[in-house]
Amino acid sequence: TQWVYSFGAGRNEGRADMRNLLGGKGANLAEMASIGLPVPPGFTITTEVCTWYYQNSESYPADLEDQVKAGLARVEQAVGNKFGDHHKPLLVSVRSGARASMPGMMDTVLNLGLNDATVEGLVAASGDARFAWDSYRRFIQMFGSVVLDVDHHRFEEIIEHIKLDTGKIDDTELTASEWHRVVDGYKEMVREVTGKPFPQDPWDQLWGAIGAVFGSWMNQRAITYRRLNDIPAEWGTAVNVQAMVFGNMGDDCATGVCFTRDPSTGENVFYGEYLVNAQGEDVVAGIRTPQPMSKERAKPGEKPMEEVMPGAYAELVKVRQTLERHYADMQDIEFTVQSNKLYMLQTRNGKRTAAASLKIAVDMAQEGLIDHAEAVKRVNPAALDQLLHPTLDPKAPRKHLSKGLPASPGAASGIVVFSADEAEARAQKGESVILVRIETSPEDIHGMHAAKGILTTRGGMTSHAAVVARGMGRPCVAGCGGVSVDYNNQVLSSGGIQVRGGEILTIDGGTGEVFVGSVAMVEPQLSGDFATLMGWADEVRRLKVRANAETPLDAETARKFGAEGIGLCRTEHMFFDPERIGAVRQMIMAETESGRRVALSRLLPFQRQDFVDLFRIMTGLPVTIRLLDPPLHEFLPHTDYEIAEVAKSLGADVDAMHRRAQELSEANPMLGHRGCRLGISFPEIYEMQARAIFEAACQIGKETHKAPHPEIMIPLVATKRELEITRAQVDRVAQEVFAELDYHVEYSVGTMIELPRAALTADAIAETADFFSFGTNDLTQTTFGLSRDDAGKFLPLYVEKGIFPKDPFVSIDPDGVGALVKIASEKGRRVKSGLKLGICGEHGGDPSSITFCESVGLDYVSCSPYRVPVARLAAAQAAL
Ligand code: ADP
Ligand code: MG
Numbered sequence: 001t002q003w004v005y006s007f008g009a010g011r012n013e014g015r016a017d018m019r020n021l022l023g024g025k026g027a028n029l030a031e032m033a034s035i036g037l038p039v040p041p042g043f044t045i046t047t048e049v050c051t052w053y054y055q056n057s058e059s060y061p062a063d064l065e066d067q068v069k070a071g072l073a074r075v076e077q078a079v080g081n082k083f084g085d086h087h088k089p090l091l092v093s094v095r096s097g098a099r100a101s102m103p104g105m106m107d108t109v110l111n112l113g114l115n116d117a118t119v120e121g122l123v124a125a126s127g128d129a130r131f132a133w134d135s136y137r138r139f140i141q142m143f144g145s146v147v148l149d150v151d152h153h154r155f156e157e158i159i160e161h162i163k164l165d166t167g168k169i170d171d172t173e174l175t176a177s178e179w180h181r182v183v184d185g186y187k188e189m190v191r192e193v194t195g196k197p198f199p200q201d202p203w204d205q206l207w208g209a210i211g212a213v214f215g216s217w218m219n220q221r222a223i224t225y226r227r228l229n230d231i232p233a234e235w236g237t238a239v240n241v242q243a244m245v246f247g248n249m250g251d252d253c254a255t256g257v258c259f260t261r262d263p264s265t266g267e268n269v270f271y272g273e274y275l276v277n278a279q280g281e282d283v284v285a286g287i288r289t290p291q292p293m294s295k296e297r298a299k300p301g302e303k304p305m306e307e308v309m310p311g312a313y314a315e316l317v318k319v320r321q322t323l324e325r326h327y328a329d330m331q332d333i334e335f336t337v338q339s340n341k342l343y344m345l346q347t348r349n350g351k352r353t354a355a356a357s358l359k360i361a362v363d364m365a366q367e368g369l370i371d372h373a374e375a376v377k378r379v380n381p382a383a384l385d386q387l388l389h390p391t392l393d394p395k396a397p398r399k400h401l402s403k404g405l406p407a408s409p410g411a412a413s414g415i416v417v418f419s420a421d422e423a424e425a426r427a428q429k430g431e432s433v434i435l436v437r438i439e440t441s442p443e444d445i446h447g448m449h450a451a452k453g454i455l456t457t458r459g460g461m462t463s464h465a466a467v468v469a470r471g472m473g474r475p476c477v478a479g480c481g482g483v484s485v486d487y488n489n490q491v492l493s494s495g496g497i498q499v500r501g502g503e504i505l506t507i508d509g510g511t512g513e514v515f516v517g518s519v520a521m522v523e524p525q526l527s528g529d530f531a532t533l534m535g536w537a538d539e540v541r542r543l544k545v546r547a548n549a550e551t552p553l554d555a556e557t558a559r560k561f562g563a564e565g566i567g568l569c570r571t572e573h574m575f576f577d578p579e580r581i582g583a584v585r586q587m588i589m590a591e592t593e594s595g596r597r598v599a600l601s602r603l604l605p606f607q608r609q610d611f612v613d614l615f616r617i618m619t620g621l622p623v624t625i626r627l628l629d630p631p632l633h634e635f636l637p638h639t640d641y642e643i644a645e646v647a648k649s650l651g652a653d654v655d656a657m658h659r660r661a662q663e664l665s666e667a668n669p670m671l672g673h674r675g676c677r678l679g680i681s682f683p684e685i686y687e688m689q690a691r692a693i694f695e696a697a698c699q700i701g702k703e704t705h706k707a708p709h710p711e712i713m714i715p716l717v718a719t720k721r722e723l724e725i726t727r728a729q730v731d732r733v734a735q736e737v738f739a740e741l742d743y744h745v746e747y748s749v750g751t752m753i754e755l756p757r758a759a760l761t762a763d764a765i766a767e768t769a770d771f772f773s774f775g776t777n778d779l780t781q782t783t784f785g786l787s788r789d790d791a792g793k794f795l796p797l798y799v800e801k802g803i804f805p806k807d808p809f810v811s812i813d814p815d816g817v818g819a820l821v822k823i824a825s826e827k828g829r830r831v832k833s834g835l836k837l838g839i840c841g842e843h844g845g846d847p848s849s850i851t852f853c854e855s856v857g858l859d860y861v862s863c864s865p866y867r868v869p870v871a872r873l874a875a876a877q878a879a880l
């Protein structure tokens with residue numbers, strides 16, 4: 001088996017499409033080298049070795065060692081230096097790289113190969129003793145913390161001690177001999193902590209580092225990240241071993257990180273940061289302030305690379321173009337300049353905000369780099385959600401606190417918490433939190449995930465907080481230096497204003513501003529690129545998208561977002577209004593039909609007006625109205641006051657009402673007296689609703705000459721007979737109303753398929769139904785025998801343990817619930833080829849469920865108004 005793949009110096013055994021085997025970093029290093037970009041030579045140990053390692057009690061395949069030796073020999077030859085050589089030592093970096101990028105999960109070891117002898121060789125070869133000793137101490141520090149597990153504070157203490165001793169403040173002030181002293185201190189400390197001397201043999205160092213990379217695949221941080229991002233543990237990581245180039249060998253050297261377009265806004269500008277005379281993670285570590293790339297983006301006093309290193313910059317600009325043309329996507333690149341010569345160390349598709357992903361997709365299609373369909377595929381429907389969320393109302397009053405970097409857009413308000421654990425705990429209780437940290441690290445990811453927004457006081461646009469927040473779609477203000485954070489006293493302060501933990505803070509990740517208290521927000525912009533992309537999505541999509549809406553406001557929002565009708569109007573939601581609930585209770589509690597009719601006649605005008613409003617907003621579009629469905633239980637009066645009220649309205653006595661409430665209460669309301677069972681035992685209820693619908697439809701038809709086409713939906717049908725009875729009632733009322741008003745509208749009557757029995761007998765039911773709408777919330781409950789209202793106690797555990805791959809109420813369970821949907825669709829269409837099929841559960845707005853709906857051939861999905869654009873895009877992607 002080939003376990004090792006070389007790249008650079010004319011031998012490229014890998015390609016970009018081999019990321020499963022080589023990891024993203026290794027695959028792209030090989031790809032860059034093969035298109036002629038300057039990549040220091042090296043080799044990649046495959047992810048299969050990682051898998052082997054864990055399947056064979058953390059050992060390696062027998063022939064790995066020889067392949068690594070051969071790989072390294074090729075690097076030696078290409079560079080002209082030798083590993084462990086005392087005069088011209090080859091130094092390498094050891095870097096992890098999984099299939100999917102996992103920022104900050106695995107730490108890189110640089111300058112490997114240095115020891116007490118080779119450091120002298122580096123002094124001689126570079127002519128720079130300070131550089132050589134600084135490199136050596138960096139190596140011991142990285143190797144010590146990553147491989148030997150020595151606490152990084154122990155290293156910092158030693159540097160601090162020497163600084164105190166010499167009266168120096170900055171790392172850059174330390175001389176060669178002072179770094180030499182640091183190295184001695186490090187070695188002594190490492191021996192003390194680990195009980196062994198620091199490894200001097202470069203091969204021991206190399207195998208130690210390789211083992212640490214594989215070992216880190218199973219550390220807690222990596223496991224958490226994988227869980228949050230749905231990355232399977234079986235994928236494994238690759239290890240990249242690569243010749244070092246030095247960005248820290250003087251003022252004609254530098255290192256940097258940049259994006260080929262602005263990852264926050266998507267603007268087509270070269271965007272990034274670099275540092276002169278620096279190595280590796282210095283740029284993101286926040287020790288020195290990184291400088292901008294281009295003159296155009298530089299603020300007064302800053303030193304853009306374009307000015308400081310024009311030659312290397314010009315070359316980088318060319319690389320930027322080459323990479324974008326080659327990958328046809330925005331790239332996130334890492335580079336180093338050694339003695340004015342540019343080297344590329346990494347490229348990958350750049351993480352970006354939702355806004356940027358939209359703009360980049362539309363721009364690239366307009367630039368001809370990709371076609372419309374590809375642009376549609378590029379935008380993650382779930383991320384689109386972010387763009388649909390409110391931003392700060394520019395006119396709203398606000399109390400300014402401070403300003404940091406606009407690291408990830410969107411506005412958020414919430415209570416201040418200072419730790420990731422507290423963020424998670426309070427979010428679980430349903431609170432909105434802003435996580436405030438001096439800086440974040442991979443240990444904070446769960447808290448960042450739980451928070452509505454993130455504020456850090458240190459770090460730049462490429463700091464951990466910024467990168468992770470953008471990836472997660474959380475608003476983030478980073479590097480807000482004007483705020484100081486006191487973890488001990490749980491308080492932050494700025495300019496004399498203090499905000500304590502538990503108080504409210506608002507951040508605007510689009511501007512970097514931070515405000516005390518909450519600030520009013522406004523609706524998002526739906527024109528421009530958004531409309532363009534949606535237009536392209538609509539061109540390719542087959543599934544129609546409707547909305548679940550009852551109120552005029554929801555219906556208007558839905559139309560604005562492009563809904564093609566209402567797929568579910570839940571009439572019971574119209575009854576919670578305080579004006580109406582009294583009449584509803586009166587209806588439920590009445591013991592006779594005539595008592596119920598009195599109450600229903602009070603409800604009729606309300607109900608009719610509701611439909612008039614909906615039909616008017618939805619002119620020309622279908623509206624599906626579900627007749628009363630909920631367990632009556634939900635509407636029962638509870639308090640003594642409520643019972644007394646109902647008693648009064650019915651002219652009954654209070655004790656009798658208590659008894660009646662008792663009588664009506666159910667042990668298992670979700671499987672109780674609800675849905676069509678209500679319509680059958682109390683036909684006057686559905687009669688009233690049908691009357692309200694038809695009267696409203698006629699009224700609008702007369703007014704606008706565009707008669708609506710109501711689709712009346714009977715819930716919780718298990719047998720054909722139930723639908724026959726209820727349908728007959730509806731048809732009868734329709735004829736009555738049409739005769740009374742001397743007007744006529746087209747309408748259809750269908751049913752929800754939300755019980756397994758209905759799905760299994762859908763052929764029979766279809767004989768009576770004009771359409772089916774899959775009520776996947778109830779269908780999931782009834783298929784799993786799992787109460788949605790009680791599942792919270794164990795469902796998260798089930799998902800965590802992988803018993804359920806996903807929460808089945810969020811994403812449709814294709815094997816069980818999905819199978820029923822499929823059976824019902826096929827049986828239904830066999831009886832009636834034109835039977836209209838839709839879905840109206842929460843799943844209607846979930847991209848992977850929408851993919852499922854496309855595969856079954858449903859006609860439409862219906863979801864909450866804010867999810868409509870998400871569903872339009874997901875439906876388009878499902879069709880591609
Ligand atoms: P991460 O996955 O965290 O980005 P990398 O493996 O990319 O880790 O390494 C981090 C940084 O280390 C790189 O951006 C680069 O600056 C530096 N680095 C890695 N390999 C080399 C090398 N061969 N020469 C010089 N610098 C390197
Ligand atoms: Mg790293």
Ligand code: MG
Binds near residue numbers: 334
């Ligand atoms: Mg990197």
